[in-house]
Amino acid sequence: MKHIITTAALLLLSLTATSVFAQDDEFDTREKFEVGVKAGINISNVYDEEGEDFVADSKVGFAGGVFLSIPLNKYIGLQPEVLYSQKGFQSTRTFDGGIFFDDYTVKTSSTTHHIDIPLQLQIKPASFMTIVVGPQYSFVLSKVDKVEDSEGNSDADTTEYNNDNIRRNILGVVGGVDFNISHLVISGRAGWDLQDNNGDGTSDNPRYKNAWYQVTVGVKF
Numbered sequence: 001m002k003h004i005i006t007t008a009a010l011l012l013l014s015l016t017a018t019s020v021f022a023q024d025d026e027f028d029t030r031e032k033f034e035v036g037v038k039a040g041i042n043i044s045n046v047y048d049e050e051g052e053d054f055v056a057d058s059k060v061g062f063a064g065g066v067f068l069s070i071p072l073n074k075y076i077g078l079q080p081e082v083l084y085s086q087k088g089f090q091s092t093r094t095f096d097g098g099i100f101f102d103d104y105t106v107k108t109s110s111t112t113h114h115i116d117i118p119l120q121l122q123i124k125p126a127s128f129m130t131i132v133v134g135p136q137y138s139f140v141l142s143k144v145d146k147v148e149d150s151e152g153n154s155d156a157d158t159t160e161y162n163n164d165n166i167r168r169n170i171l172g173v174v175g176g177v178d179f180n181i182s183h184l185v186i187s188g189r190a191g192w193d194l195q196d197n198n199g200d201g202t203s204d205n206p207r208y209k210n211a212w213y214q215v216t217v218g219v220k221f
Helices: 002-019
Strands: 034-050 059-071 076-095 104-126 129-149 154-160 169-181 184-193 207-220
Touching: 034 184, 059 104, 059 207, 076 129, 076 207, 104 169, 129 184, 169 207
Parallel strands: 034 076
Antiparallel strands: 034 059, 034 207, 059 076, 076 104, 104 129, 129 154, 129 169, 169 184, 184 207
């Protein structure tokens, strides 16, 4: 499923890039200061994981917020953003019921809620395309864990972090491309945490780092 979603997102961005080649120079805003809002999805998973029987699948979450376009000249600029971002993972385990019972399946899902602040360098080779790359600071707000079994039982638990067991301040890196169609912006990003979630190392949760693809649609003013 995650490969289908990723392929569809890349195809959308490719088609958008092709459609904007004929854009008139009147929409060239590379030397203008702009403010924008955007919203879309994260397709996230984890890497560098460490934990007993910890195998994760990707998960879809919401991403959205505001951004600034600050030109340094026609071809170089800065793009800070402030985003609310959902990341996480999910996994399914099947237990053998033996001869007398059906197999038993347990599906777990973990969603972490973040405030992401990327500070990206803009490279603007053309009016319709902006390449961005830079560091990102993430602040973890909370985590929601859900468990559902094959018999229809389910449970959810929300954790508000108030100690150092889980790292709440995480540094990462992001990169991607924006396609500009007049005031519309279609963006694709890939990001990775550079620090794991384990804080002071005393957490019972599996250790991991987040990785994600992000697709958003925005408007610039």
